[in-house]
């Protein structure tokens with residue numbers, strides 16, 4: 367897996383302009399500026415293999431925009447650990463936890479589970495992992511989520527990906543998903559799209575203004591989309 371990444375690196379570092387063509391950085395921020403200030407901080411001290419602060423990427427986009435699909439590709443190619451907020455919440459439901467029925471009802475309605483619950487699950491999953499690179503998928507979905515994460519984890523993400531997909535395409539993908547999810551029906555999808563616009567877009571705007579946002583065109587084949595994602599991570603090593 368790592369050999370594949372290493373073999374791509376020279377190609378990428380030789381070709382700044384190609385990268386800039388491929389990586390669309392919101393608000394015109396310069397990709398090299400962003401990486402040199404936010405991502406390429408060397409491990410302080412250099413004595414441990416493990417970074418003191420994990421490298422965290424938030425993966426955002428509307429329902430069906432392809433977040434989970436592209437996270438799988440990023441994991442395979444760049445060795446991240448994938449933490450899907452939705453999957454962590456669904457696991458809580460199936461493990462009969464005290465919050466299970468509240469989470470199920472909230473997901474069924476297409477609303478957002480209280481941040482305290484979701485952030486705790488993410489924190490536990492980070493702590494349980496040996497990895498130092500995380501993709502946090504489907505989180506933060508609201509300003510409340512974002513602020514709770516910063517308070518509990520005490521850090522901001524390094525990178526924020528936003529999969530930008532037309533509404534009709536998202537609806538089509540969700541209704542064809544076929545994973546037996548209680549929220550993959552037209553009524554809940556309508557509500558989730560409304561929640562996305564009202565609560566998640568402000569978070570996306572926030573990270574855009576901070577120069578951390580990488581807006582990815584989420585139309586086309588899975589391969590085509592991954593080729594747009596690849597340069598964001600290829601410069602990390």
Ligand SMILES: Nc1ncnc2c1ncn2[C@@H]1O[C@H](COP(=O)(O)OP(=O)(O)O)[C@@H](O)[C@H]1O
Nearest residue numbers: 429430431432433434435539542543586587588
């Ligand atoms: N580029 C694509 N073209 C068509 N279908 C896709 C594409 N990417 C993902 N899908 C399919 O669309 C559905 C939603 O994708 P998923 O990754 O679960 O999105 P999200 O996590 O953003 O809701 C899944 O059934 C997936 O297989």
Ligand SMILES: Nc1ccn([C@@H]2O[C@H](COP(=O)(O)OP(=O)(O)O)[C@@H](O)[C@H]2O)c(=O)n1
Nearest residue numbers: 429430451452472473477478479504505507
């Ligand atoms: N940060 C989050 C993430 C998901 N959720 C809930 O879980 C549902 C499914 O999230 P998901 O990320 O698996 O959904 P997709 O966008 O992948 O289709 C959301 O519609 C919310 O009800 C939440 O409350 N808070």
Ligand SMILES: [Mg+2]
Nearest residue numbers: 433434452504
């Ligand atoms: Mg998903």
